[in-house]
Amino acid sequence: MPPRPNLRLEINGHPVEVPCPDERILLDLIREDLDLTGSKRGCDLGTCGCCTVLLDGRPTLSCLTLARLAEGRSVTTIEGLTPHGGLHPVQRAFVEHGATQCGFCTPGFVLTAVALLRDEPHPDRERVVRAISGNLCRCTGYTKIIEAVLAASGGA
Amino acid sequence: MHLDPFELHRPSSVEETVALAARLAGAADYLAGGTDLLPNYKMHLNPRPHLIALEGVAELRSHGPERIGAMARLADLESDREFAAMYPGLAEALGHVATPLVRASGTLGGNLLVETRCFFFNQSYLWRQSLGFCLKAAGDRCHVVPQKERCYATFSGDLAPALMVLGAEVEIAGPTGRRRGPIGSLYDGSGDGIRRTHLAPGELLVAVHLPPGARHLRSAYRKLRVRPSFDFPELGIAVALRTEAGRLAALQMAAGGLESHPQAFDALTAPLVGTEPTDARIDALAEAVGRSVRPVHNTFLDPAYRKKMATVYARRALRAARDGTAAGEGS
Numbered sequence: 001m002p003p004r005p006n007l008r009l010e011i012n013g014h015p016v017e018v019p020c021p022d023e024r025i026l027l028d029l030i031r032e033d034l035d036l037t038g039s040k041r042g043c044d045l046g047t048c049g050c051c052t053v054l055l056d057g058r059p060t061l062s063c064l065t066l067a068r069l070a071e072g073r074s075v076t077t078i079e080g081l082t083p084h085g086g087l088h089p090v091q092r093a094f095v096e097h098g099a100t101q102c103g104f105c106t107p108g109f110v111l112t113a114v115a116l117l118r119d120e121p122h123p124d125r126e127r128v129v130r131a132i133s134g135n136l137c138r139c140t141g142y143t144k145i146i147e148a149v150l151a152a153s154g155g156a
Numbered sequence: 157m158h159l160d161p162f163e164l165h166r167p168s169s170v171e172e173t174v175a176l177a178a179r180l181a182g183a184a185d186y187l188a189g190g191t192d193l194l195p196n197y198k199m200h201l202n203p204r205p206h207l208i209a210l211e212g213v214a215e216l217r218s219h220g221p222e223r224i225g226a227m228a229r230l231a232d233l234e235s236d237r238e239f240a241a242m243y244p245g246l247a248e249a250l251g252h253v254a255t256p257l258v259r260a261s262g263t264l265g266g267n268l269l270v271e272t273r274c275f276f277f278n279q280s281y282l283w284r285q286s287l288g289f290c291l292k293a294a295g296d297r298c299h300v301v302p303q304k305e306r307c308y309a310t311f312s313g314d315l316a317p318a319l320m321v322l323g324a325e326v327e328i329a330g331p332t333g334r335r336r337g338p339i340g341s342l343y344d345g346s347g348d349g350i351r352r353t354h355l356a357p358g359e360l361l362v363a364v365h366l367p368p369g370a371r372h373l374r375s376a377y378r379k380l381r382v383r384p385s386f387d388f389p390e391l392g393i394a395v396a397l398r399t400e401a402g403r404l405a406a407l408q409m410a411a412g413g414l415e416s417h418p419q420a421f422d423a424l425t426a427p428l429v430g431t432e433p434t435d436a437r438i439d440a441l442a443e444a445v446g447r448s449v450r451p452v453h454n455t456f457l458d459p460a461y462r463k464k465m466a467t468v469y470a471r472r473a474l475r476a477a478r479d480g481t482a483a484g485e486g487s
Contacts, residue, residue, distance in 0.1 A: 021161065022161070025158070028158065044198065045195040046191050046254075060261060064190050066207075112257070133255050134254070134255025
């Protein structure tokens with residue numbers, strides 16, 4: 001196989017160029033090569049949603065995405081949600097509603113919720129439940145997470 | 157979990173894709189959304205040295221009301237309200253595939269060609285090594301039905317039955333051209349269970365076509381699974397029907413999640429055409445469906461329970477299609 005050129009993509013608004021074998025998974029690239037450890041490795045099989053990033057704005061399981069297929073695309077991780085620091089309104093709502101316990105699943109939930117509220121600014125409770133149904137939390141029981149997302153939408 | 161090294165290919169046309177696949181015969185897999193293939197690769201389940209990514213093949217991505225490209229994302233089909241209103245049973249099936257995150261990447265073609273599943277297959281390498289590898293991956297025997305000839309892993313896609321009852325056709329491209337056939341003919345129900353389809357080496361599923369009459373059918377899909385927010389089907393039953401003056405003018409039923417291929421129940425449904433779809437006839441048909449299916453003990457729920465539930469879910473799906481009942485998990 002001929003040597004591959006470096007992978008070029010945009011991470012959190014910044015152009016990045018890194019060596020990348022074909023079999024590299026996007027989550028591994030983000031965590032291990034770029035030291036952005038906000039995206040978590042939970043099940044590593046697409047079940048838990050802890051690794052969720054926004055790929056061209058779309059919530060995506062980074063554990064099931066080949067890094068090479070993000071070539072030329074834009075990736076937003078939890079670190080890049082507020083480029084100038086501070087908390088995103090969804091993050092603030094999570095804090096205010098106690099929607100976090102151990103915090104491991106929180107980045108995935110927040111990014112899923114951010115994309116939901118961008119596309120549907122005022123979802124009802126059922127819509128929120130459905131939207132976050134691919135993100136697992138083993139601590140909170142979901143009630144506070146749902147309340148936080150509804151609050152961030154101005155609907156609680 | 158890291159993947160074993162492979163070479164990734166990124167063709168941009170159907171012709172380039174099938175030529176590449178023919179050249180790499182037996183040494184390559186197609187990569188669609190990756191939500192099924194990559195977990196299997198992580199578990200070292202039959203990884204191959206070449207992967208042909210389909211995401212750059214524009215023709216595969218488009219979808220319209222009567223032709224859906226194999227690389228159409230499930231989430232995009234689900235959010236197309238006009239499409240969903242046209243094919244309510246298919247929309248129910250789409251909405252019940254895994255999770256929204258999986259559907260954001262998962263594709264129509266990927267769901268139709270999803271790898272069959274089994275307790276003894278979908279396990280880690282060490283787990284499988286400790287027991288002895290199975291017929292489906294690196295071994296020579298089946299642990300579910302002990303013998304060495306046939307694999308009983310379960311077909312676990314939701315969309316195949318929902319499309320079968322609509323009379324859908326598949327468009328397939330190969331090195332010598334394109335062909336079309338009924339979607340049911342895609343699946344090899346009489347083989348060894350390892351070879352799951354009638355796709356020749358290198359052939360590519362390009363699109364699914366829905367006949368004009370499909371939008372005039374009343375349809376429903378009912379799915380049994382352990383966790384309603386995520387799991388593969390323990391069974392899924394699709395129904396489509398049309399009535400004229402209170403009598404059935406068309407009736408189709410199909411199921412997935414029960415055997416190693418999706419199955420239609422034409423022999424059971426045909427006698428009902430021309431009759432009124434009364435509760436008694438529906439109950440009798442549902443009983444016959446339950447009697448005819450043969451699940452084995454390779455998924456989470458006990459096969460005897462799945463067999464009983466096949467009757468219950470067939471009845472629910474039939475009544476929902478007859479009455480135009482709204483979608484609902486299992487209801």
